[in-house]
Amino acid sequence: MKIKTLLMTLTATAGLSVAAISAKPNTVNAATENKTVNYVPGYGIAVWTSPNADHQLTGKYLQHGTSWKVFSYTTVDNTLWANVGGDQWVQAQYLADAASNSTQPEIKYVNYKPGYGIAVLNSPYNGALTGTTLKHGTSWKVFGYVNAGGKQWANVGGNQWVQAQYLSDSAPVAQAPTLTMTATAYDPRVLGNYTFGYDTVAANLSVFPRGTKLAITFANGTTKNYVVRDTGGFAYANPNQLDIAMPNAQALQFGRQNIKVRVIH
Template sequence: MKLRNLVFSALALGTISTATITTTADQTFAATASTTMSLDTTMYAARDTAVYTAPAGNTTGQTLTSGTAWHVSSKQIVRGTTWYEVGGDQWVKGADLSTNPIATALDTTMYVVGTYGAAVFNSPYADRQQTGQTLEKDSGWHVSGQVTVNGETWYEVGGGQWVWGPDMSADQPITQTPGIAMTATAYDPRVLGNYTFGYDTVAANLSVFPRGTKLNITFANGTSKDYVVRDTGTFAYANPNQLDIAMPNSQALQFGRQSITVRVIS
């Protein structure tokens, strides 16, 4: 977010006009004002905010856009109303500024990607506390607001309910099919004179896994690899729960017969 500072120079980009209309309030506000307090801080426009020539003075016709950040250099209280200076003789009412960044509205669906779900907080700001609720991993939620606090993004998933940005994603998670326990043998298509598709091929009963099905196979040693059903064989018709996996002959001879877990990717 770009930090803006109103300055008393008509030549600077984005500055507010320094034309000042003298009013009775401008001339007399000092008599009822508290001592000016010097500040050096950043505050945020809580709404489209009118700019005044002085505390309790006349409006300049300029406004601060809602959500924008501004450097505040001083503070005064006039007749119970707090005013902040955001540039040379450019003042805004304290009620129109916030010490916290302002959330922007959203209307979208996001999904929980946090490993343990997403903890829910009552605020995105420094005083935030967990509510005790957790959004389930892979669940989808309507997001109504977004704010960046100290470089971290937070999303509002309900009235005053916030979750940490990295725990959410706009991408819908892929629903994975459960693993299927099967047995497997191996063969080298080169030895059989049929090296059309390479070693990412499995032969399967096509009534179980149609040709072109993408499979993720987890082997007995815990490793896994993706394959595509491109072949079949006479064994498959009699053994629908068995796959024949293509691999170089030296590996196929060592593979033998082993239990595997098969998951359909697509």
């Protein structure tokens, strides 16, 4: 009877051991890396005894801007943890490549689409949306960078990360407004001018100086680029009209049309 009880106890213990082994997180050991804490200036990140749910605080904190060796990584409940030696673990989202991180924040501008913004996530590692967006053209402090998921992420303070591809060193140039104008057509070669190509427009030079590049959208939806090279008496009498160069047969068919005009240079 004692033997049977002992066997049952051993079997139960073995089952628990197997269960415990299967529940361990998948740890990836990599070559030792140097990482810099990228958190909030003046603060630090907590060090835990393990990445598991039953972990405890060690009482230690790694200060923002300090560098540490990382020996391995593991993911538990969709959170990536970094081992900084022995039973010491920190959340990897607060670590950045030492070479790309700076304790002095940079000023960057959001360069996305006018009227829109870029999403802010709480982590570069499969992070969730925070509900905040950074509007196109606004400027923000960037405290560091990290590469994750094939993209570079920029930290804009605490648990706030954006895709670095939408940030630039200078403010984006505002796009010129689109004007509605009237257009006619002419063939400069019929007038004896073989210097101007068919990418030429004649305009009122007080509105569009010579050399101005224009993007013109026609009634059929096509857009072509032209250069202001010519002018004439009609242009001064009709500042809201352009005369577009094209072969004579096309010019005769063109007639008079409403066009959309935007300065591109």
